[in-house]
Amino acid sequence: NAGVTQTPKFQVLKTGQSMTLQCAQDMNHEYMSWYRQDPGMGLRLIHYSVGAGITDQGEVPNGYNVSRSTTEDFPLRLLSAAPSQTSVYFCASSTNGRLQYEKLFFGSGTQLSVL
Amino acid sequence: GDSVTQMEGPVTLSEEAFLTINCTYTATGYPSLFWYVQYPGEGLQLLLKATKADDKGSNKGFEATYRKETTSFHLEKGSVQVSDSAVYFCALVSGSARQLTFGSGTQLTVLP
Numbered sequence: 682n683a684g685v686t687q688t689p690k691f692q693v694l695k696t697g698q699s700m701t702l703q704c705a706q707d708m709n710h711e712y713m714s715w716y717r718q719d720p721g722m723g724l725r726l727i728h729y730s731v732g733a734g735i736t737d738q739g740e741v742p743n744g745y746n747v748s749r750s751t752t753e754d755f756p757l758r759l760l761s762a763a764p765s766q767t768s769v770y771f772c773a774s775s776t777n778g779r780l781q782y783e784k785l786f787f788g789s790g791t792q793l794s795v796l
Numbered sequence: 797g798d799s800v801t802q803m804e805g806p807v808t809l810s811e812e813a814f815l816t817i818n819c820t821y822t823a824t825g826y827p828s829l830f831w832y833v834q835y836p837g838e839g840l841q842l843l844l845k846a847t848k849a850d851d852k853g854s855n856k857g858f859e860a861t862y863r864k865e866t867t868s869f870h871l872e873k874g875s876v877q878v879s880d881s882a883v884y885f886c887a888l889v890s891g892s893a894r895q896l897t898f899g900s901g902t903q904l905t906v907l908p
Binding site: 712714721724726731737739778780781784785788790 | 839840847887889890893894
């Protein structure tokens with residue numbers, strides 16, 4: 682049972698480039714989300730999804746797009762990378778998004794540097 | 797809006813020392829409270845949680861009690877080990893919200 686799998690683990694981009702961070706889970710979880718982790722700021726929610734075909738914005742959505750075509754996959758797209766998007770990105774999932782009772786399962790993260 | 801304030805780190809302790817990491821919160825209603833731990837090079841893992849006032853969450857020797865009167869959820873362990881070295885995050889969820897609000901994290905280093 683792999684849990685939540687993120688790829689790549691490391692990525693370096695130039696300003697203006699685009700890329701997609703991949704996230705897949707094999708636990709049949711309805712809820713999936715993307716957080717970014719910055720020093721001294723904890724984790725902040727970018728986007729989330731409560732099921733295939735349903736996505737919504739979190740606290741810091743600007744510059745990022747998501748889609749959810751299957752239950753398993755929730756890719757995060759950077760359309761035109763900026764240095765402010767240098768961060769560590771975590772994908773997390775839970776059974777059905779009742780976060781006051783469920784735990785989040787996190788991937789191991791993607792460290793992104795934008796030059 | 798909701799917020800979580802954690803004691804500033806880093807914290808360095810000797811093995812078998814007593815650990816306290818302070819966490820206070822601001823939230824509407826009655827949030828659920830969590831401690832997550834991040835070991836080097838890994839994602840976060842749930843350490844413990846409490847869903848109502850006066851509940852005590854516990855796991856792996858760690859404990860935290862949901863104190864509504866002081867809006868606190870301090871993490872404690874009686875005797876830390878080198879393997880407890882990690883970053884600890886306090887977090888909350890208010891009602892049916894679809895996101896966790898995290899504190900800034902506290903780096904703990906335990907020396908042998």
